[in-house]
Amino acid sequence: MSRQKTLDFEMIFESTPVACLVLTPELTIVAASNRYLAVVMATHKDIVGRALFDVHLPNPADPQDDGMRALRVSLDRVLLHRVADTMAVQCREIPRPDGQGIEARYWRATNAPVLSPNGQVLYIVHHLDDVTEYVHLQQWAREHEERARQLGLQAESLKREMESCAQDVAARAAEMTRSNTELEQFAYAASHDLQEPLRMVSSYVQLLAHRYHGRLGQDADDFITYALDGAKRMQTLIADLLRFSRIGTQGKPFVPTSLDAVLDRALASLRHEIEETKASVTRDALPVVQADEIQMAQVFQNLIGNALKFHGEASPRIHIGYEHCEHEHLVSVQDNGIGIEPQYLERIFMIFQRLHTRAEYSGTGVGLALCKRVVERHHGRIWAESIPAQGSAFYFTIPDREGNPS
Amino acid sequence: MIRDNGKIIEILLIEDNPGDVRLTRECMLDNKVRNTLNVAVDGEDALCYLRKEGKYANAATPDLIMLDLNLPRKSGFEVLKEIKMDERLKVIPVVVLTSSQAEKDILASYSLNANAYVSKPVDLFEFTNAISQIREFWLEIVKLPTE
Numbered sequence: 230m231s232r233q234k235t236l237d238f239e240m241i242f243e244s245t246p247v248a249c250l251v252l253t254p255e256l257t258i259v260a261a262s263n264r265y266l267a268v269v270m271a272t273h274k275d276i277v278g279r280a281l282f283d284v285h286l287p288n289p290a291d292p293q294d295d296g297m298r299a300l301r302v303s304l305d306r307v308l309l310h311r312v313a314d315t316m317a318v319q320c321r322e323i324p325r326p327d328g329q330g331i332e333a334r335y336w337r338a339t340n341a342p343v344l345s346p347n348g349q350v351l352y353i354v355h356h357l358d359d360v361t362e363y364v365h366l367q368q369w370a371r372e373h374e375e376r377a378r379q380l381g382l383q384a385e386s387l388k389r390e391m392e393s394c395a396q397d398v399a400a401r402a403a404e405m406t407r408s409n410t411e412l413e414q415f416a417y418a419a420s421h422d423l424q425e426p427l428r429m430v431s432s433y434v435q436l437l438a439h440r441y442h443g444r445l446g447q448d449a450d451d452f453i454t455y456a457l458d459g460a461k462r463m464q465t466l467i468a469d470l471l472r473f474s475r476i477g478t479q480g481k482p483f484v485p486t487s488l489d490a491v492l493d494r495a496l497a498s499l500r501h502e503i504e505e506t507k508a509s510v511t512r513d514a515l516p517v518v519q520a521d522e523i524q525m526a527q528v529f530q531n532l533i534g535n536a537l538k539f540h541g542e543a544s545p546r547i548h549i550g551y552e553h554c555e556h557e558h559l560v561s562v563q564d565n566g567i568g569i570e571p572q573y574l575e576r577i578f579m580i581f582q583r584l585h586t587r588a589e590y591s592g593t594g595v596g597l598a599l600c601k602r603v604v605e606r607h608h609g610r611i612w613a614e615s616i617p618a619q620g621s622a623f624y625f626t627i628p629d630r631e632g633n634p635s
Numbered sequence: 636m637i638r639d640n641g642k643i644i645e646i647l648l649i650e651d652n653p654g655d656v657r658l659t660r661e662c663m664l665d666n667k668v669r670n671t672l673n674v675a676v677d678g679e680d681a682l683c684y685l686r687k688e689g690k691y692a693n694a695a696t697p698d699l700i701m702l703d704l705n706l707p708r709k710s711g712f713e714v715l716k717e718i719k720m721d722e723r724l725k726v727i728p729v730v731v732l733t734s735s736q737a738e739k740d741i742l743a744s745y746s747l748n749a750n751a752y753v754s755k756p757v758d759l760f761e762f763t764n765a766i767s768q769i770r771e772f773w774l775e776i777v778k779l780p781t782e
Contacts (some may be wrong), residue, residue: 432758
């Protein structure tokens with residue numbers, strides 16, 4: 230072993246933290262790095278100077294010694310082609326750095342020729358790269374690839390389900406629209422066709438009353454009165470039903486509508502009732518919203534009309550309030566009237582539902598159902614809150630965006 | 636305004652509802668202007684009458700037609716159309732008198748050249764009032780083409 234004056238390459242080579250062997254073209258080991266010795270768990274004496282394939286370096290991870298066969302093939306290739314050859318990754322267990330037993334690590338061996346100036350192979354450098362992290366990463370990637378593929382499939386499946394659900398929803402919405410339209414048409418046709426025979430009943434009972442009042446006896450007069458009363462009520466019911474059924478079919482497209490102006494209109498039409506009950510009406514400033522003006526007027530008229538009608542001993546004090554919530558206009562009509570018991574707060578919005586006898590308060594029970602229909606056509610919500618004997622508040626919302634009427 | 640030429644105004648009422656016929660008849664009875672109310676109960680019958688076909692060979696030409704839209708078989712619209720397309724009949728004023736308040740019916744009627752559209756009021760006295768006003772307007776105020 231000669232030592233150089235300038236650099237002790239031998240020492241450098243042996244200390245280099247790379248697992249390396251230097252072989253002659255005849256495959257004798259002429260040098261080995263310390264790292265290599267540590268990896269194969271051998272000493273310098275065990276292997277240096279000996280023929281490579283005489284040295285048995287057991288590898289429990291490779292019981293068939295496939296590695297040795299592969300090494301031979303690789304070295305032959307290097308000798309033949311005089312270019313470096315990289316082998317397939319092999320597993321080999323080595324002692325753990327902390328001395329606590331052994332661990333499996335993965336190595337990629339490369340055999341690189343050292344050529345003379347005229348291209349002859351002088352040496353072959355066999356070096357091992359610790360590619361354990363790489364292998365682990367590969368394994369991890371494969372596992373995760375598989376997981377990702379599974380997730381992908383699940384996502385696909387969920388997407389299909391969602392699309393199917395969306396289709397269901399769309400179909401049902403379409404069905405409901407169609408059904409609603411049919412119902413409206415039915416209600417319209419029914420009310421329309423009911424008017425004719427009703428007119429006959431009503432007109433001729435009135436004629437009877439007119440022509441024979443007092444001439445057929447008290448019983449007849451009473452009977453005629455009840456019949457007339459019934460006919461009149463039916464007229465009102467049918468008219469209300471007609472109005473109700475036309476909300477969708479006769480609704481106009483939404484345009485920017487000043488709710489202040491609409492409220493003015495409603496209050497003007499209720500002028501008589503306001504004077505009669507000596508009501509006081511206060512109001513917040515109302516915004517301009519996308520709405521059907523006539524239908525909005527109907528809502529205000531019904532809500533304020535109710536507030537005027539269902540008053541207690543005191544004169545009605547009515548306040549129309551406004552609040553802008555996130556993306557919504559919130560309008561309220563509050564009164565100090567007789568109130569509504571909590572168990573009826575939802576029922577009152579159903580058509581023809583009344584909470585009082587006709588002797589107590591007039592009305593067909595369509596007003597609130599109509600309000601609900603109109604508000605819902607405008608994509609809003611309507612509800613009531615109340616404390617019996619203290620008063621009620623009716624709230625409705627209109628979305629604050631460009632809406633399209635249904 | 637009282638007409639003093641003694642002519643009796645001929646009215647054709649095309650109406651299938653006997654109740655309405657009677658009501659209308661009662662209302663059209665008038666002392667000021669004498670009139671005869673002739674009734675056809677469906678469209679075919681009415682057109683026969685107007686064209687003086689078959690048993691109606693000697694029928695008088697009406698000075699005024701009151702037409703209900705809601706007729707069996709031939710609809711009121713079809714009758715209106717045929718009247719207004721007939722060279723001899725189209726000058727006769729036609730008052731459409733019907734239960735419908737539907738805007739599309741109103742528009743359709745005027746599009747077919749109805750002279751007036753009246754919705755029959757549901758209340759009896761409003762109804763009689765309306766008929767009286769029709770009577771006053773068309774028989775006393777308006778000049779009819781057949782005079």
